[in-house]
Amino acid sequence: VVEPDVFHDLFGHVPLLFDPMFADYMQAYGAGGMKASRLDACELLARLYWYTVEFGLIQTPKGLRAYGAGILSSAGELRHSITSQEPQRVGFDLQRLMRSHYRIDTYQATYFVIDSFQQLFDATAPDFTPVYREVRERIGRDGEIEAGVVLAGERRFTAGAPASA
Numbered sequence: 001v002v003e004p005d006v007f008h009d010l011f012g013h014v015p016l017l018f019d020p021m022f023a024d025y026m027q028a029y030g031a032g033g034m035k036a037s038r039l040d041a042c043e044l045l046a047r048l049y050w051y052t053v054e055f056g057l058i059q060t061p062k063g064l065r066a067y068g069a070g071i072l073s074s075a076g077e078l079r080h081s082i083t084s085q086e087p088q089r090v091g092f093d094l095q096r097l098m099r100s101h102y103r104i105d106t107y108q109a110t111y112f113v114i115d116s117f118q119q120l121f122d123a124t125a126p127d128f129t130p131v132y133r134e135v136r137e138r139i140g141r142d143g144e145i146e147a148g149v150v151l152a153g154e155r156r157f158t159a160g161a162p163a164s165a
Helices: 006-017 020-038 042-054 075-083 094-098 117-124 129-142
Strands: 057-060 063-066 088-091 110-114
Touching: 020 042, 020 117, 042 094, 042 110, 042 129, 063 075, 094 129, 110 117
Parallel strands: 057 110, 088 110
Antiparallel strands: 057 063
């Protein structure tokens, strides 16, 4: 039996849910889950959740900050995501993110960085039906992306400021 992680929920998820825009985003995500199920795209949508709601980073004027609950509820993951030289931090791109594998048994090898919550909301507001189709076509052509891989031309972030690839 898996027990609920109260610390993770209270200190990771609940603070963001007090933001009405983020709460609306989560409600829309839930509705999107029903559609993803009908389109056999749950895995692609799960990657969005993993890399944003659980392990998202945001670039601020004061540098990188964590907003993902999986990061905020783990002191080790927080240090790893913000200060370690090991992980790759790349600019948020919805289709790239949906092609990317993640790890559940160790700290993340890749984090996606948003410039603002508005960027995330705008990217995920349209109907995902064509997005799923395009991602599947791209996976069929170019394959999925392993955790920790950086693609040519991607916007990369270091422990403080954005850098070019």
